[in-house]
Amino acid sequence: MQALHLWTLLSTYAVAVGQNQGQKNQECPKLNAQMPEFQKKTVHIKDPGRVEEIICGLIKGGAAKLQIITDFDMTLSRFSYNGKRCPTCHNIIDNSKLITEECRKKLLQLKETYYAIEIDPALTIEEKYPYMVEWYNKxxxxLIEQGLQKDKFAEVVRESDVMLKEGYENFFDKLSEHNIPVFIFSAGIGDILEEVIHQAGVYHSNVKVVSNFMDFDENGILKGFKGELIHVYNKHDGALKNTEYFKQLKDNSNIILLGDSQGDLSMADGVANVEHILKIGYLNDKVDELLEKYMDSYDIVLVKDESLEVANSILQKIL
Structure with a gap:
């Protein structure tokens, strides 16, 4: 009912806009069409009226004003498939034959310790922050001790269980077709992330990746990581460091942001001239404890949703 109410409001608003502002904004009435993607049980919207206004603003702005800012792990990639957890970029390495069994056990112990902290609803972002730094640094x-070889990454990704969300081809290809800037902001491993989207055939020229990139010696052996650490709860700082990128997109004042954590909400902080921003959040774990918090902070919350259907349905109206 909530989703149906949203699109009733959208239709009413769209007709009013079309009547009041003439031919310029005739895109909005297209929302009269039924959108089954929004009627799924996975879709949760706290304030349909607000979402109505944002989406109509995005539609009126069209391709010329749009940019996408998105997380990667568990946002563009799947959290699970057929009841089995899918790997993050870090997990792809953790589960691979590139590391010893002893190292794998240590990495798993770290994950068991720190992932519980990352998703603990009782802790604030500020309280979680130092633990995330510890986890990533350790x-x-x-990984550096293992002397990873760069030329093995393609094979490791191919052999992994990583999967992009259903509808990813449509998502990336449509954005590429209309030359919409896509900023992938990931706390994962950039080298692995790029290999995943390359193998999926969607690493188009409109995509920019900001992540933790590895630093290799002249023999292609891992010797460290480049730049400052990006973890799930310091994306605000990283966004501000990318203000030059966003300045080049000063006319792209309409944003669709996709994430799966509270830390992802700050990914657009480097954009100075936001006109409309629609925040879509994937809630994959601890749903009962976190749903209310997610609905307070994201405009649209998708619970245990392994598709990009909602984003694609909105893009179809804008583009």
Whole structure:
């Protein structure tokens, strides 16, 4: 009922806009069409009226004003498939034959310790922050000890269980077709992330990846990581460091943001001239404890949803 109410409001608003502002904004009435993607049980919207206004603003702005800012792990990639957890970029390495069994056990112990902290609803972002730094630094140190070979990454990704969300081809290809800037902001491993989207055939020229990239010696052996650490709860700082990128997109003042954590909400903080921003959040774990918090912070919350259907349905109206 909530989703149906949203689209009733959208239709009413769209007709009013079309009547009041003439031919310029004739895109909005297209929302009269039924949108089954929004009627799924996975879709949760706290304030349909607000979402109505944002989406109509995005539609009126069209391709010329749009940019996408998105997380990767568990947002563009799947959280699970057929009841089995899918790997993050870090997990792809953790589960691979590139590391020893002893190292794998240590990485798993770190994950068991720190992932519980990452998703603990009783802790604030500020309280979680130092633990995330510890987790990433310890994990990266273990990977450096393993002397990973860059030329093995393509094979490792191919052999992994990583999967992009259903509808990813439509998502990436449509954005590429209309030359919409896509900023993938990931706390994962950039080298692995790029290999995943490359193998999926969607690493188009409109895509920019900001992540934790590995630093290799002249023999292609991992010796460290480049730049400052990006973890799930310091994306605000990373966004501000990318203000030059966003300045080049000063006319792209309409944003669709996709994430799966509270930390992802700050990914657009480097954009100075936001006109309309629609925040879509994937809630994959601890749903009962976190749903209310997610609905307070994301405009649209998708619970245990392994598709990009909602985003694609909105893009279809804009583009």
């Amino acid at each position: 994990s990266h140190a273990l």
